[in-house]
Amino acid sequence: MHQILTGINGLDVILCGGLIPASAMLIEGPPGCGKTTLGVQFIVNGIQQGEPGLVITFEQFADQLYKDAYNYGWDLKDMERKKMLRIICTSPSTIKDHLLQSEGIIHNLINRMGVKRVLIDSISHFSRITEKEGPLRELLFSLINALKQKNITVTLTKEMGLKEEPSFEEYVVDSIINLSYEHFGESRTRTIEVIKTRGHDHISGKHYIKFNTDGITIYPRQFIIEVDNPTPFADYIPSGISGLDRMVGGGITPGTSILLSGPAGTGKTTLAMQSMYNSMVKNGNKAVLFLTGESPDSVLRLASGYGWDMQDLQDKGLFKLVYHDFTKLNLEEHIREIDLVLRELKPAVVSVDSLPPMLHNLNDNSKLITEKIYQLNNLFKAHRCVSFLIVRTLLGTDQISSYGEEEALCDGIVILNSKKYGHTRRRSIEVYKLRNQKHVTGECGMDITDNGIRVFYVGKGGKK
């Protein structure tokens, strides 16, 4: 079915393609959560696509709307001058009289402008005409139908308490989205949830929304990510560490997520960097490092200590380092950023160094952690990347992961460790799990030389 794009970042994604033309969408939520802004953005985006819009407001002064919109870079006054927009401050009874009557002023105005999108802000005011549900429902129904018959797509806002039973409005509209406040980590943020859509699918659940300088952006909590024409990588991506590659039969299958765990100082960052470096230099692939724990400087210094000039690769466009201070990281935004980076660069190998700081703001909420790791993995899988998710464990324990959730979610687990033998400390690597790939089990010795990691495996155990 043909759908029209709302043009609002992320909204068309969660609406699985947008709205059906000549349908009605209800935006409900408590005061101040962005209902009007979302509605205005829908109108503005229509105007930008050449579709004239009409805003009918029962409570907001047009003056205030101009100012608010201007903050997002939308010059509503200019749009009005160009006859692409009309903002009408009025009352429900006027709308009733002049929209439903064929010679009504608003009726004529709509015809004259060729309006394609209408925002009614807000329908809560219709109770001024009557408090009775039956007539109210009938009134709303006829209003929406009158607009639909003119091939107009309508959005209506509705003031709503935090917990309210579904009301009659919900039966007369085609789709409903709910805006609300949510405690997300430490801070209170706004969320959006599609309650229903008629005639097309949507992504259920609450999605995080943010007010950016260009309007509202929705960060879809997306579990199924579709990437058109994912990069056709080789059958497997070698790490370039010969012993490790032998352990797994030559390399890692594209789209495999690997939990890289081990105590501090066991070489996790080095292993991931070396794999990325080798993949770029030896196989001409691209790589991205999503850094949240350490500083970019220290990681680049570590790499150059092994003779890996990541800066040079970055200049050549093969490597990208995306750094965020984890205390300020917004995970939903970051996940969207990751998706965009992957779409742009199409890397074969990515590394998340490290996972716990990236998930820091989830406050150990295990449900959310599971969800986010799942989401990350799906993202990397959709882009066919070999991904290393680095997790630090405690020395001398059998702990594999930080949260106890990651091991089940990742396709593979590689554990780095070190143990004391007499007066020397020996490093080891173990491919603990690797889905759909033959691999050597048990610990294998390794060390870290001036040139990086060497894995002391000479057999052919991983051969398919």
Add this chain to the structure above:
Amino acid sequence: MQELEVVRFGLLDGIVKNSLPYRTTWQLRGESGTGKSTFAFQFTMGGLRRGESVIYLACDTPVRNLRNDFTSFGFVISQYEEAGQLKFVESYESEESGVDFIKDASDVQEFIYVLAQLIDQMAKPCRVIIDSMTAVAVNYSTQDLVAMVHEKNRLLRKEGVVMLDLYLKGTLEETGMYGLANAYDVCIDLYYPEEKGGVPQRNMRVHKIRSTDFDPRPFPFSIRTGQGLVVDKKFYSR
């Protein structure tokens, strides 16, 4: 079927009935001063002169000393080293720059890995000499050593590769030595026989050769600069 490539080593001609193929492991045992290193040098030079490559793992002494030893025996090796035909590996105290090394000889996995990597890199045929296993053995119990050697030989036994391991006799338990011999295709002893008066004469005796006949009797030999061991093969026919 392709003709099996054989290890050319004149020293054993006449004592061993048929030529020995590659993909074999050799054990050379001997007391101190019996000429093990000279035997190894000769084995090295034999390969190099035939255009084969050689990996020489120095465990008892730094590589720079070893180079001098080659020279003092009249063997010139610099051109082979420059050409990359001869590769020294060190497993002895601090690492000399430019020389491959094994950091921790007591780490079986590293030990085998470093050699395997080098073997992969070198042209075939290739002779691999470990001088000596005794230095490595001090890190292990006899039982672990036997297991380690078996593991090493299993993993490194490759087409076009012959391995020669030197052992200082008398440092390992006899029972252990027996277990070790099982890991080798060729076992050769160098020793001084019990003195019967006069100048002590060094002897070489082939102990074991898998799948070919050999003369098990001891043969006296002398050491000559530029040649190495010179075995008196006519000793019994005189």
Add this chain to the structure above:
Amino acid sequence: MKDTKGIEEILNSICDSIIKIGLVIFLHQNQGALDTAEGLSRWLGKTEKEVKHALDELVNVGIVEIFGEGPSAIYSYTQDECILQVIEQFINGLSRENGPLNKAMSLLGGGK
């Protein structure tokens, strides 16, 4: 063509009525306003009666247009460019510090 000078006179003459000033300012800032007297009285927070009275006066001078009759008649702001310009100047004059606009707005209890 309307006589600009005449409009100025009219503007001056309505300055005595806070309701009228409020209405003009509201309509000028929210030019899309389209409502009944009752509806507009809500926007302004005044009684319907006084708003209707003011509206009728503004209709008479051409600042406001009226559609329909009786209680369901709806009013809208003029779209005459000349009048709009004059009112623009008028409001700018009012909005000087301690000017009548601020006083008017504070009395109306709305706006900025």
